[in-house]
Amino acid sequence: MKKILLIDDNDTYTWCLQKYLQHRGYPVKTACTLKEARAAIQEEIPLVVCCDLDLPDGSGMDFLDEVRATDKEMPFILASCHDKDDYEQEAKRRGVTLCMDKMKGLLLQDKLVEYAYRQLSGEKKKTLTGRGFRALSCITD
Template identity: 85%
Template sequence: MKKILLINDNDTYIWCLQKYLQRRGYPVETASTLKEARTVIQEEMPLVICCALDLPDGSGMGFLDEVRATDKELPFILVSCHDKEDYEQEAKQRGATLCMDKMKGMLLQDMLVEYACRQLSGEKAPTFHTLLFVHAEDTSAGVLRAAMQQKGFDLILTPSIGEAKRRIFEDKEIELILCDVDLPDGTAMELFHALRRVAGMSQMKNPPVRLLLFFILTENSDLATEYEYRHEGVNDYITAPVNIPELIRRVLFFVE
């Protein structure tokens, strides 16, 4: 089996990532410099490449050019602690498959497994959308996250309104919020109205704070309740148990 190639000069970071992938059954090759990485790909092109933007002997962007000169389709993920707005547009133009925040370790692990799996099965890599799921119950949230991951959706899980607010303002990749109706520190509508107030107060800013798409998830299928939420401005209302294909169809209606 071809290997996943990890290129990073942080020994601890790359060791943790390598061990996770190996436990999932994927062989891994590591390199701490571009020189070492070139030696690896000369012997055999890897299954997926995950490369740091900054390395001791050069830039991951330059290595991306070298790889694309011989292989236009190989999944190539660039990781960095820099703001993606500083380099993502150029990286995508030069052929990067994905640009990711280096500190989002769990999400990066999932992306590597997803791309490796699709490479082995011959499937086309998906276009990923990032959703924030504010959930009241860990187990069902994990199940939903795994199911959506297979369909090309990243679900960031947060167990409270307080944590959700922090993630929303820090993570510019979030496109839509899926929120359980009742949470340990409040309700979905309290979060929705808080975000609406912040967005309304920031319209004079450049750029203004976005009012993200907002879905409510509940076991209550009462039409009057659904009408009330929609009247308040909520984009959609999902009843449990969640039908994954239906949820995806409704999400894509708004984000695409």
């Protein structure tokens, strides 16, 4: 079964999000650098990518470009603690599916579950609706 690929250098945040998604029944692969993310994608095409904007070895925006060069349809969520107004327009121009504020943890978790569900169900819709999922929410720095 394809996995959700979480790319973030904050171990606590990644652990919380991974546990939430696994509890909902979704397999998860994690990476803390772009190098690890590239290796993960070479190993298996993910169901959904959720990538931090700022990583130790590069930008999530640049990784978005790499993914879009080979796959225009894969759901790609760019998550950051930065104000979305600072990067969202550029990310949309580059083909991001969704930009999310990491500090709104439960909302991000719900959107990841929704995208994963749609991919597994074969849905190709890009519009989102609320699902009302409730589960553990982790607070990070």
